[in-house]
Amino acid sequence: MTTAIDRSKTYSEIEAEQWLRMYRRMLMIRVFEEQVNDLYTRALMPGLAHLYIGEEAVAVGVCEALRQTDYITSTHRGHGHCLAKGAALDRMFAELLGKEAGYCKGKGGSMHIADPDTGNLGANAIVGGSAGIATGAAFSARRLKTDQVSVCFFGDGALGQGLLYEVMNMAALWKLPVIYVCENNLYNEYAHNSETLAGDMLARGSAFGLHAENVDGQDVRAVYRTAREIVDHVRQGAGPAFLVCQTYRFMGHHVGDINREYYRSKQEEQMWKTERDPIKVLGDWLTAQNLADRARFDQIHAEVKSEVEKAVQFAMAAPYPSPDKVGQDVYA
Amino acid sequence: MPETRELTLGEAVREALAEEMRRDSRVFICGEDIAEAGTVFKVLTGLVDEFGKERVLDTPISEAGFTGIAVGAAMTGMRPVVDIMFGDFVTLTMDQMVNQAAKVHYMSGGKWKVPMVMRATLGATRRSAAQHSQSLHAWFCHVPGLKVVLPSTPYDAKGLLKTAIRDDNPVVFFEDKMMYRLKGPVPVEEYTIPFGVADIKRAGSDITIVATSSMVQVALGAAKLLEEFDISAEVIDPRTVWPLDEKTLIGSAKKTSRVMVVDEGYERYGVTAEIASVIAEGAFYDLEAPVKRIGAMHVPIPFSPPLEDATVPTEKSVFEAAKALCSGGL
Numbered sequence A: 001m002t003t004a005i006d007r008s009k010t011y012s013e014i015e016a017e018q019w020l021r022m023y024r025r026m027l028m029i030r031v032f033e034e035q036v037n038d039l040y041t042r043a044l045m046p047g048l049a050h051l052y053i054g055e056e057a058v059a060v061g062v063c064e065a066l067r068q069t070d071y072i073t074s075t076h077r078g079h080g081h082c083l084a085k086g087a088a089l090d091r092m093f094a095e096l097l098g099k100e101a102g103y104c105k106g107k108g109g110s111m112h113i114a115d116p117d118t119g120n121l122g123a124n125a126i127v128g129g130s131a132g133i134a135t136g137a138a139f140s141a142r143r144l145k146t147d148q149v150s151v152c153f154f155g156d157g158a159l160g161q162g163l164l165y166e167v168m169n170m171a172a173l174w175k176l177p178v179i180y181v182c183e184n185n186l187y188n189e190y191a192h193n194s195e196t197l198a199g200d201m202l203a204r205g206s207a208f209g210l211h212a213e214n215v216d217g218q219d220v221r222a223v224y225r226t227a228r229e230i231v232d233h234v235r236q237g238a239g240p241a242f243l244v245c246q247t248y249r250f251m252g253h254h255v256g257d258i259n260r261e262y263y264r265s266k267q268e269e270q271m272w273k274t275e276r277d278p279i280k281v282l283g284d285w286l287t288a289q290n291l292a293d294r295a296r297f298d299q300i301h302a303e304v305k306s307e308v309e310k311a312v313q314f315a316m317a318a319p320y321p322s323p324d325k326v327g328q329d330v331y332a
Numbered sequence B: 001m002p003e004t005r006e007l008t009l010g011e012a013v014r015e016a017l018a019e020e021m022r023r024d025s026r027v028f029i030c031g032e033d034i035a036e037a038g039t040v041f042k043v044l045t046g047l048v049d050e051f052g053k054e055r056v057l058d059t060p061i062s063e064a065g066f067t068g069i070a071v072g073a074a075m076t077g078m079r080p081v082v083d084i085m086f087g088d089f090v091t092l093t094m095d096q097m098v099n100q101a102a103k104v105h106y107m108s109g110g111k112w113k114v115p116m117v118m119r120a121t122l123g124a125t126r127r128s129a130a131q132h133s134q135s136l137h138a139w140f141c142h143v144p145g146l147k148v149v150l151p152s153t154p155y156d157a158k159g160l161l162k163t164a165i166r167d168d169n170p171v172v173f174f175e176d177k178m179m180y181r182l183k184g185p186v187p188v189e190e191y192t193i194p195f196g197v198a199d200i201k202r203a204g205s206d207i208t209i210v211a212t213s214s215m216v217q218v219a220l221g222a223a224k225l226l227e228e229f230d231i232s233a234e235v236i237d238p239r240t241v242w243p244l245d246e247k248t249l250i251g252s253a254k255k256t257s258r259v260m261v262v263d264e265g266y267e268r269y270g271v272t273a274e275i276a277s278v279i280a281e282g283a284f285y286d287l288e289a290p291v292k293r294i295g296a297m298h299v300p301i302p303f304s305p306p307l308e309d310a311t312v313p314t315e316k317s318v319f320e321a322a323k324a325l326c327s328g329g330l
């Protein structure tokens, strides 16, 4: 009983500026993550870092279809979602470095960025752990009669978690405005998902009556168009949806995952990087359409690079929280 | 004295919920068989008639799922009250309570709040066997970010539940199944009871019995038996085990110099251990004997009545232990 989405309804031609904005966002995430990699390998960043490089089109395409007041929940691989939803680079870096100026005053770190101002309910380091929260936010939107929608980002590994199916069932029963976005990057840590997933991925959503759709997660235009249609329907009360984005992480599971050949080949990685890089895919299309030229791209690259550099400098210079803050914020 | 009437503990809980739902349209209840059925214990009977099925929301049998939804709803403007039929089923909600609800506020640097209540039951001796009889409240006390409430009377249940619903933090509220029919005076007028304030249920001078939930009734019964032996027992109910009113407990211990702690949770690593340690540290030089603890035996709760009765504290076991403590023996 999946709700049919009206394909004949075309959106007005999206301005080149909007595609360029998405290009810029994806690039910002890419350069941010490269910077994280650098900080981490130079031992300037504590903890763990799960890079989003290669998957930028998913977060950017989906979040472009959202309003600032819409909700998202994110994952351990969450920097991209937070930035795509509007987080500022400097406070992101500050949080990753454990500084007081960070989004969570240094108490959350890389895996827990949260920001009410951009509707970010929080990144979550429990695989699949935010499915309830995202669904609950949709529940509030329904009850409080706001027209917000809620997006739950999660990896293909989260399809192994029962919570997801419990809340999908309730979201469908109660027609909640929630979209479950599965980032299928093929791997759960160091295991290919052919070893962890039985049956059909999309059917996991359609079994509950969710509108379920697959999209090429390396093509931001496809992600955006599909997300836009789904978001509109969900916002109008059509009930929840399940969007599977086919994507790939270019780097290791986390920054320290260097030798990966025991679970995936260099050729496979190379293929994705050269042929399926979301930034290149969009760049090539923009060039072919004569919507941007070399000079324009160079300008964007230079601007993004300088913004990221400034943000890192801010975070490096920012003070750590004083240890006496450790007991604050346990209770509201 | 304010005007009161007799209510059962179940009625007091229901009245607290109804008052808070009238007062604040963001409050709703969700759980299994809570609407027309009014829960398996009939505690919520009638609420659906007043508030409708949207606010007294029957859910699928998905404890983790509806608890998670409550966490998200609480973060975004609602004030959910989650109903967990048997306290044993809290195990299914643990990630949502422990890793999500309890940590959201801290992890977000104080930005998101989770004003939700989880109501669950506890208590053995209903011949319900190992999976429907446990008292697992200690699990939640162990986790920073949660508050844990254990009412022992209709008066406390009502006042504490209203406070729980108004609290901006996740609160776990345990009701002893065996106490739902317990009657007691409840003021006609509205009132709330602050968290972290213990209540002296019976004043005494020879021994302090700290007791929680239905163990308060057990301790009061034991105190009566002790009276016949000229032992004057003070019975203190912490009412909230977190936050814990350490000051009142330590004060009473210093006064009586002998302390027992009685709780229906498993004794090993349980609530009794924590309270005994707080008292031992705070009143050591005033104590004449080690603090004695009685909790549930370290066995799964058995079905057969004579077996089950041996596993949890009773008036008799509390009386005997208290008497031994007062006569120097342990």
Ligand SMILES: Cc1ncc(C[n+]2csc(CCOP(=O)(O)OP(=O)(O)O)c2C)c(N)n1
Binding pocket: A076, A077, A125, A126, A127, A154, A155, A156, A157, A158, A185, A187, A188, A189, A253
């Ligand atoms: C409940 C839980 N189990 C295990 C882990 C450890 N862990 C962290 S990431 C990860 C793999 C997640 O895979 P996926 O959901 O596909 O996300 P991806 O890393 O591919 O983005 C695992 C097993 C965890 N964080 N939470």
Ligand SMILES: [Mg+2]
Binding pocket: A155, A156, A157, A183, A184, A185, A186, A187, A188, A189
């Ligand atoms: Mg994955």
